[in-house]
Amino acid sequence: MNKREFLRTAGGASLGLLFGDKLWAQYAAQPVERLAEDEAFWAAIRGKYRLKPDYINLESGYYSMQSQPVLEAFIARVREANYQASFYMRTTRVPDKAEARDRLAAMAGCEPGELIITRNTTESLDTVISGYDWKAGDEAVMAEQDYGHMLAQFKLMARRYGMLNNLVSVPLDPRSDDEIVQLYANAITPRTRLLMVCHMVNITGHILPVRKIADMAHARGVDVMVDGAHAFGHFDFKLPDLGVDYYGASLHKWLGCPLGTGILYVKKDKIRGLWPVFGDAAPTDDADIMKLNHTGTHPVHTDLAIADAIAFHNSIGTQRKEARLRYLQHYWADKVRGTKNVVMNTPTDPKRSCGIANVGIAGMKPADLAKTLMDKYKVFTVAIDGAGVHGVRVTPQVFIQPTELDTFVAAIGEMARTAPA
Numbered sequence: 001m002n003k004r005e006f007l008r009t010a011g012g013a014s015l016g017l018l019f020g021d022k023l024w025a026q027y028a029a030q031p032v033e034r035l036a037e038d039e040a041f042w043a044a045i046r047g048k049y050r051l052k053p054d055y056i057n058l059e060s061g062y063y064s065m066q067s068q069p070v071l072e073a074f075i076a077r078v079r080e081a082n083y084q085a086s087f088y089m090r091t092t093r094v095p096d097k098a099e100a101r102d103r104l105a106a107m108a109g110c111e112p113g114e115l116i117i118t119r120n121t122t123e124s125l126d127t128v129i130s131g132y133d134w135k136a137g138d139e140a141v142m143a144e145q146d147y148g149h150m151l152a153q154f155k156l157m158a159r160r161y162g163m164l165n166n167l168v169s170v171p172l173d174p175r176s177d178d179e180i181v182q183l184y185a186n187a188i189t190p191r192t193r194l195l196m197v198c199h200m201v202n203i204t205g206h207i208l209p210v211r212k213i214a215d216m217a218h219a220r221g222v223d224v225m226v227d228g229a230h231a232f233g234h235f236d237f238k239l240p241d242l243g244v245d246y247y248g249a250s251l252h253k254w255l256g257c258p259l260g261t262g263i264l265y266v267k268k269d270k271i272r273g274l275w276p277v278f279g280d281a282a283p284t285d286d287a288d289i290m291k292l293n294h295t296g297t298h299p300v301h302t303d304l305a306i307a308d309a310i311a312f313h314n315s316i317g318t319q320r321k322e323a324r325l326r327y328l329q330h331y332w333a334d335k336v337r338g339t340k341n342v343v344m345n346t347p348t349d350p351k352r353s354c355g356i357a358n359v360g361i362a363g364m365k366p367a368d369l370a371k372t373l374m375d376k377y378k379v380f381t382v383a384i385d386g387a388g389v390h391g392v393r394v395t396p397q398v399f400i401q402p403t404e405l406d407t408f409v410a411a412i413g414e415m416a417r418t419a420p421a
Helices: 003-009 020-027 039-046 068-084 086-091 093-108 121-131 148-161 177-187 210-219 300-304 306-316 318-336 366-377 402-417
Strands: 115-118 139-143 164-168 192-198 223-227 246-250 262-266 342-344 357-361 382-386 389-394
Touching: 068 086, 068 300, 068 306, 086 093, 093 115, 093 262, 093 300, 093 306, 115 121, 121 148, 121 223, 121 246, 121 262, 139 148, 148 164, 164 177, 177 192, 177 210, 192 210, 210 223, 300 306, 306 318, 318 342, 318 357, 318 402, 357 366, 357 402, 366 382, 366 389, 366 402
Parallel strands: 139 164, 139 192, 192 223, 223 246
Antiparallel strands: 115 262, 246 262, 342 357, 357 389, 382 389
């Protein structure tokens, strides 16, 4: 095997056979909902991760660790890139990154020429926000529950160009899709050019009706940009089915890629209208999405390991993974929802969430709740305290077991019973 073939396949060739023919023969035909509750199957998945024994990790939403097969492939790619050094960078780096891009495009269901590899969702969406030719008086629509860094970028554009930002507040437990669509519709004016919406709200796990929002906005002549940081690799969808113009996601969350990997999708007919953040001497065509991808020299091994993470993800299967994450969330959330002093910040309708949910205790500050969970019960979460959401975000990955969630449920129950009246 030559060096380029090594970089292209290291760790990936065996991932399709990750669990062995015998295990797949036993489980492959099972309906995903039934398999989601089969602990023997998921124990085999858990065995592919190296987990710290001193706490239960319910905070995979920030950064989800790579599985051991992906990590080992990643390390091998680091070594090989270092071994070849400038020779690799000047010969096969570009086509290898293009191959990783092509695999991501296939997973996303879009054309390769509509997608670039970035470092994270923030970089992706800020590239779009900054790339607009804003004029004084132009408007954008977004929600206060959107990610803070994107909101900050819109504020920066307002300071720089005199454009205006109209904020809505997404209800925690909406009555219908129409309620959400109308909320955004009411914020649109004749000056609105861009609407930002979360595919999955990062602080609550709320899955928004993106296609309906996009159709409404397009009917009013407004472009739609989606924050998909927590959706890609989490549940099953294809980008073209959403009908949006721009989509950004982080791959180090639910796809299990190394830190520093993300994607930006730009619908083909929208590429020409965006200004690059950084100048690049290579692309001469304004309609070439690569004009947006000039970030200088960066760690190429992160891009190469994307193929290994996709292979591991596909070994499980998107629908199986979605079903398991949904099962884990409802396993604990259904047990505490409706309990006195327990505040659920995630919609009741199971179709409006997947693996992420948020829970609070009445009268208890989120920071204190998170600290108590860690210090007393050895459960790691993250406190959320703003935009109408007050609790801890709970994001179990596929390696989490129901017995670990039982510990979390017991802790919430105990704190709820002793909460101030």
